[in-house]
Amino acid sequence: MLRRPARDRVALAAALVLPPAVCALLLPFRSWMSNTNAALVLVVVVVAVAVLGRRLAGALAALSATVWFDFFLTRPYERFAITKSADIATAVLLLAVGFAVSQLAARTRELKVIAITDDDYLAQIHHTARLVETAAAPDAVIDQVRRQLVGLLGLNGCRFEYGTLIGHPPRLLEDGSITWGRRRWDADRDGLPGQEVELRVRRGGRFHGRFMLQGAPGAAPPLAARLVAVTLANQVGVAFASVSPVRA
Known part of the structure; x- marks a missing residue:
């Protein structure tokens, strides 16, 4: 089992690496997969990072997921630009949900709710x-x-x-x-x-x-x-x- 400092370093690395990696895996499906569904997949990634690390890792994962969602999965592709209002709304929601999830995960761990049953x-x-x-x-x-x-x-x-x-x-x-x-x-x-x-x-x-x-x-x-x-x-x-x- 990873000790806390090592676990934090792994979480920060995952926050930077996992979102672009998952976006790259979704490239073959972007022509028929809706951006909403793709954003939901990225939310799962943010949740995983937030559970592993602290608030900073979760927030960084949310920001990274939003940036690479824009670059890989919205038109025009491979550019940091969004032209459709629906895609802009999806990106904003992805960022907001990602931040919220990271805060909730950190708060839950801080209170040790899982470990405390009494x-x-x-x-x-x-x-x-x-x-x-x-x-x-x-x-x-x-x-x-x-x-x-x-x-x-x-x-x-x-x-x-x-x-x-x-x-x-x-x-x-x-x-x-x-x-x-x-x-x-x-x-x-x-x-x-x-x-x-x-x-x-x-x-x-x-x-x-x-x-x-x-x-x-x-x-x-x-x-x-x-x-x-x-x-x-x-x-x-x-x-x-x-x-x-x-x-x-």
Whole structure:
């Protein structure tokens, strides 16, 4: 299974390569296949890329699909020009649907809906997301998530640190795994490490702080619970991003 950085690179490459390749495969059929049907085929390509990668890959696939749809499948062929109003409307819809699908796929993956089957997990995410929408400052969201993490992961305690990173404690990653130094900690077999585990809060490439998780003896939260914990931390990042610098 591809790790996240490698998977992102594959998705970006696919966003550039797959749309023109599929358009080239459709060339023998363009004389009798409607452009609407051809656009639907390209939407499937955009969906596949969006599911594999992140928002950027999906958006890039949508843009690439629209450009090569124009070049290969609309008259005049092999030119970046569209003369028929129906083809223009199809190209615009292809671009709009492609962007929308990429955003939905990224949002679904962000919430880990597929991996989370427990209704209580989903309820916790929903409750925190509602709080993010109404909270005037991130502090209320931090306090809510801190309490949720204690119950969710079976912790003895949990605190939030603002500011720069200090030390190299074990870290809970986006995919629910835990690393300690350069090695991966088997949380399913060994439970949480015997010292505090950091769960970083980022948004838009900016570091806002981290939760420090103190596991109870014998605490071994399942992967689904760890993924929910990551999603809740991401909601704190949304809370930071949604307020102005003065209010923050």
